Amino acid sequence: MTQTLAAATMAAYRRAAGCIAVITLTNPPVNTLSYLLRESFYETFRRANADAEVKAIVICGADGKFCGGADIKEFAGKFSGPSLVALIDDVEQSKKPVVAAIEGMALGGGLELALGCHYRIAHTKAQVGFPEVTLGLLPAAGGSQRLPRLITLTSALELITTGRRISAPEALKLGIVDKVTDKNALDMAIDFARDIIGKPLESRRLSLRTTPCPPDVESFLDEALASIRKHSRGAIAPLACLQAVRASVYSTFDEGLKKEQELFKMLLTSGQARALQYSFFAQRATKKWSMPSGATWKNTSARPLRKAAVIGLGTMGRGITVALIKAGIPVIAVEMGLKQLEAGKTVIMSMLEKEFKKKQLTKAYREMAAFTLDLAKLQEVDLVVEAVFENMSLKKQIFQQLSSLCSADAILCTNTSTLDIDEIASVTTTPHLVVGMHFFAPAHVMKLLEVIYGPRTSPTAVATAMQLAQQMEKVGVVVGNCNGFVGNRMFKLYAEQAYFLLEEGAIPEQVDQVLEDFGFPMGIFKVSDLSGLDIEWKIRQEQGLTGPKQIPGGSFRHRAGGRYSPLLDILCERGYLGQKTGQGWYLYEKPGGRVPTFNLWLHKFLEEYRELHGIQKHYVGQDEILERCLYPLINMGFHILEERIAASPEDIDIIYVFGYSWPRHWGGPMFYASMVGLPRVLDKLNYYHEIHPDIPTLEPSSLLKKLVANGSPPIGTWGAFIKEHNSKL
Numbered sequence: 001m002t003q004t005l006a007a008a009t010m011a012a013y014r015r016a017a018g019c020i021a022v023i024t025l026t027n028p029p030v031n032t033l034s035y036l037l038r039e040s041f042y043e044t045f046r047r048a049n050a051d052a053e054v055k056a057i058v059i060c061g062a063d064g065k066f067c068g069g070a071d072i073k074e075f076a077g078k079f080s081g082p083s084l085v086a087l088i089d090d091v092e093q094s095k096k097p098v099v100a101a102i103e104g105m106a107l108g109g110g111l112e113l114a115l116g117c118h119y120r121i122a123h124t125k126a127q128v129g130f131p132e133v134t135l136g137l138l139p140a141a142g143g144s145q146r147l148p149r150l151i152t153l154t155s156a157l158e159l160i161t162t163g164r165r166i167s168a169p170e171a172l173k174l175g176i177v178d179k180v181t182d183k184n185a186l187d188m189a190i191d192f193a194r195d196i197i198g199k200p201l202e203s204r205r206l207s208l209r210t211t212p213c214p215p216d217v218e219s220f221l222d223e224a225l226a227s228i229r230k231h232s233r234g235a236i237a238p239l240a241c242l243q244a245v246r247a248s249v250y251s252t253f254d255e256g257l258k259k260e261q262e263l264f265k266m267l268l269t270s271g272q273a274r275a276l277q278y279s280f281f282a283q284r285a286t287k288k289w290s291m292p293s294g295a296t297w298k299n300t301s302a303r304p305l306r307k308a309a310v311i312g313l314g315t316m317g318r319g320i321t322v323a324l325i326k327a328g329i330p331v332i333a334v335e336m337g338l339k340q341l342e343a344g345k346t347v348i349m350s351m352l353e354k355e356f357k358k359k360q361l362t363k364a365y366r367e368m369a370a371f372t373l374d375l376a377k378l379q380e381v382d383l384v385v386e387a388v389f390e391n392m393s394l395k396k397q398i399f400q401q402l403s404s405l406c407s408a409d410a411i412l413c414t415n416t417s418t419l420d421i422d423e424i425a426s427v428t429t430t431p432h433l434v435v436g437m438h439f440f441a442p443a444h445v446m447k448l449l450e451v452i453y454g455p456r457t458s459p460t461a462v463a464t465a466m467q468l469a470q471q472m473e474k475v476g477v478v479v480g481n482c483n484g485f486v487g488n489r490m491f492k493l494y495a496e497q498a499y500f501l502l503e504e505g506a507i508p509e510q511v512d513q514v515l516e517d518f519g520f521p522m523g524i525f526k527v528s529d530l531s532g533l534d535i536e537w538k539i540r541q542e543q544g545l546t547g548p549k550q551i552p553g554g555s556f557r558h559r560a561g562g563r564y565s566p567l568l569d570i571l572c573e574r575g576y577l578g579q580k581t582g583q584g585w586y587l588y589e590k591p592g593g594r595v596p597t598f599n600l601w602l603h604k605f606l607e608e609y610r611e612l613h614g615i616q617k618h619y620v621g622q623d624e625i626l627e628r629c630l631y632p633l634i635n636m637g638f639h640i641l642e643e644r645i646a647a648s649p650e651d652i653d654i655i656y657v658f659g660y661s662w663p664r665h666w667g668g669p670m671f672y673a674s675m676v677g678l679p680r681v682l683d684k685l686n687y688y689h690e691i692h693p694d695i696p697t698l699e700p701s702s703l704l705k706k707l708v709a710n711g712s713p714p715i716g717t718w719g720a721f722i723k724e725h726n727s728k729l
C-alpha cells in the first residue's frame, strides 16, 4: 500500500510498500533541476535517509518525465542554492540503496543524478543523454567522470562529445541502465528496490571505480582529439568534453571533478555557450509563430491533412513527396509528361525503400505514394505543394488550374524560393488558402521550412503549414512575403559580396577558407559548385538581370541600381556549371566529381577580367572577407526586421542555423552581430560603403543605426525599437 507523507513539494516525498521512500522530482514541464527543486530535494533526501523505517529510496519524475536536466535559464546568472554536484554525491554515498526510475527522459543533470543512484530502471520509450555539449557546456555534475567509469571509454566519449540522445534499449546494451521495462518503470523500481535491501553497495558507487581503458589509451585519446578538431567546426565545448573525459582516465575521481568544474567555468563564460543556449530557446520560440494581424496558435487551428499532392517531380518535388510520406501523409505525385513521371517514380520509390530500411517503416508507407498525369485526381486532396521550376508564368498557370480542380478548402502551397506569393495567389479563387512552403534541398533531410504568408493568406493556411512542419519533424519559421523571403534575400548579399571580392583580388580558395574557419561546413564557392551555378543564373535571368529578358539601362558591371558581378553568368555561358560539369569555381576530376581542386583557368581568367575592366587588384585579407560577406547579410536582416518580414531576430537566426548551416555556436547572424557589437558592425558597414559607394546594400539600415544610437540594447529587446519605428510611419 502506498502512503503519501507530504503534499506536493518540488521534490515530493511518499512511502511505498512500507519501507520504500519515493522522491518525485516535480517541476513542470520537464522537471528541471532548478534552484527550488535542488533545495527541496536536499531536504527530502535527508529526510528519507534519516527515517529508520525507510530501507531503500526510489527517485522518479512527475508526469512520466524523469528530468530534463539543469534549468538552462539559470546559467545566465549567479549559481546559488545547493550544488547539484553535492546532491549527487549525497545520493551516491547513501547507505540505503537508491534506484532511479527513468520514464520519458533523463538528460544532462537528470542523467548525472541517475548515475549517482546505485541502480537505474528505465521505461523502454525513455531517452537518456548528455546534451550539454549542444549548449556549449559539459556534464559538470560528475557526469564526465562517472559515465566513463560505467561504460566503455569509446561510448562514453562519443555520447559526451556529441550530445547524442539514446533510447533505453541502447542504454541497456551500453550498460548505462540496469533494466528496461515496457510496463510501469516506477512500479518495477519499487519492487527492485525492495529486493536489494541489505545488499552491498560499494561496487555500485561509480566514483569508487576506475575508468576501464582500451590497451593503447594514449593514442586512442589522440585520435579522438584529431577527429573532434576536424568535425567541431570551431566549437570549443567538444574539446573541453574530451579533456574532462581524459581526466577520468588519468586522475582520481576527485581530481577529475575539479578538472570538470574548471572546464565548465571556462565554457560557461564563453560566447559560444551563450550563443548555443540562445539558439535552444530561439528554436522553441519560432514554434510560437505570430502574424502581424495578431494570429497565433492561441486563436488559430490547423486543418487536418488526410491526403496531399505534390506537383513537379524534380529534385525538390521528390524530396517533398518523401518528407510527406515519412510524416504519414499519403501523396498523389503529379508530373506533366510520362517520361518525367516515370523518372520521378523510380527515384521516389528507391528513396522510400532506403527510408524504409533506415527507419524500419512499415511496407504501407511505400504504398502511400500514387503517381499520375491526371490533375483531376487532385479533387481528393487537402493540401497541394507545387514544386515546379522557378518561373512565375508556369506557377500561375498551375495555380489557376488548381483553383478549378481542387476542393474549395484545399490549402495551396508553393515551394518557390524567391517569387511573390501574392502574385501567385492572385490567379486563384481562394487566395486566402495560398501559402509559401519553402523547403531546402534535400527536402526529406533538411530541417528548415520557411512558411510564407502573403497579404491575403489566412491564419488557417499558415497554421496548417506550421502543423505540417511539425509533423515532418521540421523547424517551421513563419515569414512575410518579399523577394527571396528571409533566407535567400539575405543570402543574395553574402554571395554578391563574395563575387565582388573575386573581382577585387581574392580567389575562391581564400574566401572559402575564411568562411570554413568561421564554421560553415563549406565555403560559398564550394556550395555554389555543389548546387550548380545555373540555379542562380536562372534566377538572375528570371529577375531580368541577365540573359534574353535583361532589363535595359544597366552596364556590364552595374545593373538594377548598383554594382553587378557578371562572373557567374560568364562561367555558365561557357558551360562551367560546377561539380556536374567537372568545372566551376574549382576543377573536379570528372563531371560529377566531388573533390575540388585548384582551377588554373579561373585564376588566369580573373586576372584577365580585372585587366580588361580596369579593376585595381588589392590584397583581400581575412577580416575583409569575413566582414564583407557577413555584415551586408546581417544588415539585410535588420531591414527584414524593420519591414516586419521576420517577427524577431530569433526567427532569422533559426532560419540561418537550420537552412544555411550557420555555425550554431555563433547563434545565427543577428545574435552574432550582437556578440561582435552593433557599433562595430555599423562602423564597418559605413567604412565599406564609403569605399564602395556603388554597392547600396552596404549602407547601414536605419534599425541598426537606431539600435546603436540607443546604446546597443540586448537582442531580446530589439522588438521594442521596431514597433516604435513602425508607429512613427
Ligand SMILES: CC(C)(COP(=O)(O)OP(=O)(O)OC[C@H]1O[C@@H](n2cnc3c(N)ncnc32)[C@H](O)[C@@H]1OP(=O)(O)O)[C@@H](O)C(=O)NCCC(=O)NCCSC(=O)/C=C/CCCCCCCCCCCCC(=O)O
Pocket (backbone or CB within 6 Å): 029, 030, 032, 068, 069, 070, 071, 072, 073, 077, 078, 079, 084, 085, 105, 107, 108, 109, 110, 131, 132, 135, 138, 139, 140, 141, 261, 264, 265, 281, 284, 285
Ligand atoms: C526533450 C525535452 C526535455 C522536452 O521536449 P519537448 O517535450 O518537445 O518540450 P520542449 O518544447 O522542448 O520544452 C518544453 C518547455 O521546457 C523548456 N525546457 C526544456 N528543457 C529545459 C531546460 N533544461 N532548462 C530550461 N527550460 C527547459 C523549453 O524551453 C520549453 O519552454 P517553453 O514552453 O517554450 O517556454 C527538451 O525540452 C530538451 O531537450 N530540453 C533540453 C535538455 C537539456 O539540454 N538538458 C541539459 C541541460 S544542461 C545540464 O543539465 C547541465 C548540468 C550540469 C550542471 C552543472 C552544475 C555544476 C556547476 C558547478 C560549477 C560552478 C560554476 C560557478 C560559476 C559561478 O561562480 O557563478
